[in-house]
Amino acid sequence: MSVDTKQKSKGFTDVELELIEKAREAGLLAESEVATSEINASVSRNYVNKLIESGITRANLPKEYGGPQISLRGLGEIVRTIAYHNISAAWLGYFFPLHNSLTAHLPQEGRDEIINSNGLIVDVFAPVGQVTVVDGGVRLTGTYNYTSGVNFAEWIGLGAIAQLPESNQPELIMCFMRKDEVKVNENWDTFGLRGSGSNQVIATEVFIPRRRVLRLELANDTRRPPEGSNYDPDYPYYHVPYFSAFYLGFPNMALGGARRLLDEYKKRTEARVRLHGENEKDSPRSQRILAKLMLEYKKANGLMEQYYDLLATYETEGPYEKGEFSSLRAEIIKICQEIATTVMVSLGGASLTKNDTIEVFVRDIIAVATHITSLYEDALYTYGRNLYGYQGIGMG
CATH class of the missing domain: 1.20.140.10 (Butyryl-CoA Dehydrogenase, subunit A, domain 3)
Incomplete structure (x- = not known):
């Protein structure tokens, strides 16, 4: 049984099969560049461009934005396919499309703003920053390590604990800001996953409007977008923890x-x-x-x-x-x-x-x-x- 036949037997759509093949091509490119990416502690811009041009980075967009909205299994197979050639490359080949699912849980205005910019998104969940709730949003200060792929991103989501006006207790949130609002320290020098380029970022009193504040615990518990945001019951990151x-x-x-x-x-x-x-x-x-x-x-x-x-x-x-x-x-x-x-x-x-x-x-x-x-x-x-x-x- 051929690889393509095996994949079809798992129920992948034609669009997913096409993206899986493009993932193989991206993986081969990353494999050919492994020595350089180990030295540079980052995959190449060529590889990231390959992900963008193939449509992989948009694979998890809600379909209202023109993305293919592939299944969880489809994304998993893309990741596995790239990892067969280069695991560091698969790390970013996973996170760049995945992070669109974060924006799908934002208020609609923030979702539209980030997705329509067409920029790549990176994140750090660890709530190490200090938040001050202010009129219209929050201010964030903190030093965050392990921001994978930050050199190629336009947007950064950083975790924190805060009590928002609409909540009766502190909760885990993620604040989205433009990369040019933070300082990036290229300090990634590790034993493994060297090509992931997981550098440090420092935010200092960055203002984040409420439309770009994601209530992570609420998203996990309700398994739905926030009230007032577009809700597609077929979106794969709804209805699941x-x-x-x-x-x-x-x-x-x-x-x-x-x-x-x-x-x-x-x-x-x-x-x-x-x-x-x-x-x-x-x-x-x-x-x-x-x-x-x-x-x-x-x-x-x-x-x-x-x-x-x-x-x-x-x-x-x-x-x-x-x-x-x-x-x-x-x-x-x-x-x-x-x-x-x-x-x-x-x-x-x-x-x-x-x-x-x-x-x-x-x-x-x-x-x-x-x-x-x-x-x-x-x-x-x-x-x-x-x-x-x-x-x-x-x-x-």
């Missing part, structure tokens, strides 16, 4: 990367001859390793399917606990991380060459596992508490 839908890209990055490592392992063992003269593909050791890792990959893939099913049935058969979503993600990523390290140590010293596919992919998958939404012990702690009727930690 927003944070759990938002986070689905992380396990897909890991799955795409793990699939590439499995293919690399098979290819390299087929070509490898040991010092004692044995072709490694004939060795029961490598045969068993590959079989075991393939089963683990299939297990992780099955868990991802369950994740999609939970999102799809949340309002008809749920609700489901946030710990179930977070533990599924964490388990998938943990399996992929273990596949990655097993491939590296099984192939021997040749897999340690700087900027070799194995070396980069192992670092990047480990980096995905360190993201706050992927932390294994946090996820299991929350799921275990949920199973006994207690609250856990995290957003979903």
Whole structure:
């Protein structure tokens, strides 16, 4: 069965299939530039332009703005497809279209303003800033790390805790401002995901009008846009717990990367001859390793399917606990991380060459596992508490 036939069997639309193919082309470009992006700590402008020209960055726009409004599974497949070639590139190939779903939960005036500007959007959820509520909006001051892709963006959404006039308690909000209203420090120098360009931004007394303030907890709890904003019941980020839908890209990055490592392992063992003269593909050791890792990959893939099913049935058969979503993600990523390290140590010293596919992919998958939404012990702690009727930690 061809890749295209397999994808059609998963129910992807023709538009989604076209975008998946364009994602493959973008991934190939990013793969060809990996050495440069590792040095520059950023993917190239060529790659970002490729995402824009392909329509991928507009894939999650509400269709009222002319976007294809693809499914959650469709975006997940785009991410996985890019990640097969370059995980850092997949990180941005996920976030740039995804962040349009944030604007879909803004008041209509703010939504129109940001989307119609055609600028890319980046964000930091961590509520580290200090907010002062003022007439007509809020003022924000704070230093935010990990602003992935900020060098290519026009808009930045920054998290904070504030009590808005229409609320009776403090809540998690996101404030959207133009990039030229903040200072960007290019300080991204890390072990993995180097190409994501996740630099620091500093906001100092930036005024954000109320139309550009997103009530994140309200969006997650109501699963609808704010009152008075256009509501399309078919929009994929409504009717689902927003944070759990938002986070689905992380396990897909890991799955795409793990699939590439499995293919690399098979290819390299087929070509490898040991010092004692044995072709490694004939060795029961490598045969068993590959079989075991393939089963683990299939297990992780099955868990991802369950994740999609939970999102799809949340309002008809749920609700489901946030710990179930977070533990599924964490388990998938943990399996992929273990596949990655097993491939590296099984192939021997040749897999340690700087900027070799194995070396980069192992670092990047480990980096995905360190993201706050992927932390294994946090996820299991929350799921275990949920199973006994207690609250856990995290957003979903």
